[in-house]
Amino acid sequence: xxxxxxxxxxxxxxxxxxxxxxxxxxxxxxxxxxxxxxxxxxxxxxxxxxxxxxxxxxxxxxxxxxxxxxxxxxxxxxxxxxxxxxxxxxxxxxxxxxxxxxxxxxxxxxxxxxxxxxxxxxxxxxxxxxxxxxxx
Numbered sequence: 052x053x054x055x056x057x058x059x060x061x062x063x064x065x066x067x068x069x070x071x072x073x074x075x076x077x078x079x080x081x082x083x084x085x086x087x088x089x090x091x092x093x094x095x096x097x098x099x100x101x102x103x104x105x106x107x108x109x110x111x112x113x114x115x116x117x118x119x120x121x122x123x124x125x126x127x128x129x130x131x132x133x134x135x136x137x138x139x140x141x142x143x144x145x146x147x148x149x150x151x152x153x154x155x156x157x158x159x160x161x162x163x164x165x166x167x168x169x170x171x172x173x174x175x176x177x178x179x180x181x182x183x184x185x186x187x
Contacts, residue, residue, distance in 0.1 A: 054084040055083045058079065060079070061092070076098070078094075084138065089150065089153060091154070095123050107123075126161070129160060
């Protein structure tokens with residue numbers, strides 16, 4: 052199975068000059084595997100000038116709340132390792148990766164709340180044989 056994990060900065064429009072905002076933007080983990088793409092903020096914000104193309108924060112960077120580049124880069128490496136090991140496990144047991152399981156792993160690694168998982172579970176569609184016209 053082909054999968055890919057990238058880390059990028061979120062692209063947001065700047066309201067003042069109608070360009071792209073490059074200061075204090077969230078770092079996103081973008082996980083792609085067959086049929087799915089997950090974009091998940093890892094909980095840190097950096098400026099575009101402090102971001103390297105390899106998907107890491109430049110050394111000697113410190114955020115406004117005192118988090119340094121080593122902590123951010125360590126979390127990025129930990130997420131890559133954990134998600135790659137999950138994909139390897141799915142390949143070994145010949146099963147499809149679950150979006151809910153990936154989101155749960157990301158939530159545990161980043162210390163985020165379970166809100167996104169609950170929202171995803173509510174959106175899942177029932178199989179055709181158990182649906183009725185009242186479900187729509």
